[in-house]
Amino acid sequence: xxxxxxxxxxxxxxxxxxxxxxxxxxxxxxxxxxxxxxxxxxxxxxxxxxxxxxxxxxxxxxxxxxxxxxxxxxxxxxxxxxxxxxxxxxxxxxxxxxxxxxxxxxxxxxxxxxxxxxxxxxxxxxxxxxxxxxxxxxxxxxxxxxxxxxxxxxxxxxxxxxxxxxxxxxxxxxxxxxxxxxxxxxxxxxxxxxxxxxxxxxxxxxxxxxxxxxxxxxxxxxxxxxxxxxxxxxxxxxxxxxxxxxxxxxxxxxxxxxxxxxxxxxxxxxxxxxxxxxxxxxxxxxxxxxxxxxxxxxxxxxxxxxxxxxxxxxxxxxxxxxxxxxxxxxxxxxxxxxxxxx
Numbered sequence: 001x002x003x004x005x006x007x008x009x010x011x012x013x014x015x016x017x018x019x020x021x022x023x024x025x026x027x028x029x030x031x032x033x034x035x036x037x038x039x040x041x042x043x044x045x046x047x048x049x050x051x052x053x054x055x056x057x058x059x060x061x062x063x064x065x066x067x068x069x070x071x072x073x074x075x076x077x078x079x080x081x082x083x084x085x086x087x088x089x090x091x092x093x094x095x096x097x098x099x100x101x102x103x104x105x106x107x108x109x110x111x112x113x114x115x116x117x118x119x120x121x122x123x124x125x126x127x128x129x130x131x132x133x134x135x136x137x138x139x140x141x142x143x144x145x146x147x148x149x150x151x152x153x154x155x156x157x158x159x160x161x162x163x164x165x166x167x168x169x170x171x172x173x174x175x176x177x178x179x180x181x182x183x184x185x186x187x188x189x190x191x192x193x194x195x196x197x198x199x200x201x202x203x204x205x206x207x208x209x210x211x212x213x214x215x216x217x218x219x220x221x222x223x224x225x226x227x228x229x230x231x232x233x234x235x236x237x238x239x240x241x242x243x244x245x246x247x248x249x250x251x252x253x254x255x256x257x258x259x260x261x262x263x264x265x266x267x268x269x270x271x272x273x274x275x276x277x278x279x280x281x282x283x284x285x286x287x288x289x290x291x292x293x294x295x296x297x298x299x300x301x302x303x304x305x306x307x308x309x310x311x312x313x314x315x316x317x318x319x320x321x322x323x324x325x326x327x328x329x330x331x332x333x334x335x336x337x338x339x340x341x342x
Contacts, residue, residue, distance in 0.1 A: 011052040019048035023126065026150050069104050071095075071317060072130045074121065076111045076137040076144065085234065085261060086289045087306060091136055091156060094310025102318065104131075111144065118144055125149045132317045134310075139202045152320035154313045158204040158329070169326035171313045175205050175286075178302035178334030179212025182256050182284045185300075185336060187220040191254035191282055195227040197241045197266060199258040206233075209258040209286060227252065231262045238265025246273055253281055254342070260285035260292050260301055267295055267341070282342035297340035304334050 017027040030045040075082050082088050096106055126149050136156035146153050155170035186194045196213045199206030217223040229245045231237030257263035263285030275281045288303035320326055
């Protein structure tokens with residue numbers, strides 16, 4: 001047998017990948033010691049290499065991996081919510097600013113509400129279409145199993161499954177501190193029955209803002225479980241939650257809503273109930289969306305730097321695509337913006 005024929009029979013990296021049941025990109029990452037590979041897949045690849053007798057064929061100079069010039073913005077919400085909640089366009093605007101500077105483009109993906117909601121998204125992300133992904137709006141009830149994706153990923157907000165995702169990179173805002181600041185402002189203004197419309201508890205932003213409210217209430221000696229109602233960060237949920245709250249606790253004189261859109265809904269419900277804002281009930285939101293300046297009265301709110309968040313997520317992702325190790329966590333400051341509603 002000639003040397004050439006013998007060389008043709010040597011197992012290739014593609015053979016290893018097929019035997020391990022993984023993509024060639026995953027097998028390559030294991031071979032090169034790349035950290036973003038799950039222990040299970042690493043073991044599969046190493047076992048296949050041993051079984052096949054794979055020996056790495058070193059080229060004189062390795063060619064860089066092809067780049068698509070695109071990154072994905074994965075929004076874990078229904079498509080309708082994407083176009084009605086200003087938060088997501090603001091994230092996209094910050095991301096696009098960074099990408100435009102380096103000649104790259106943003107590809108939008110939404111996670112469908114189907115039984116196999118993960119399949120199409122993960123196949124696209126792992127199919128060589130994009131160089132990395134930004135993920136926003138993650139819910140605990142419908143997580144994306146991104147451990148199996150062979151591209152860099154940066155989350156907007158702390159991942160829900162923090163114990164499992166501790167090695168992943170994210171950019172967040174100080175949700176807890178901002179909520180605490182808003183609630184203390186209401187208490188310091190002399191409000192005695194301060195309620196909250198909390199966000200979804202399968203999202204870390206919802207959990208952290210509720211915790212910040214509770215910390216301030218306990219610190220002020222006024223914690224009352226009956227003053228907590230829940231919404232989904234959307235306007236309609238804020239309106240319905242406020243109506244329930246007024247039925248349950250007609251003595252409420254202040255509301256901290258965990259999003260501006262829920263605060264807008266609260267203002268509508270209070271107006272319908274004949275309550276003056278801020279005379280009868282003070283209202284504070286969270287986000288500082290453009291609509292907060294146009295409500296009647298203009299909305300006091302907690303400002304989170306959403307565009308900066310999108311830009312920081314993108315700059316972190318671009319660094320990871322270029323080979324830098326992930327910084328893992330960045331937390332941006334929030335601040336209270338005083339207007340006429342509180």
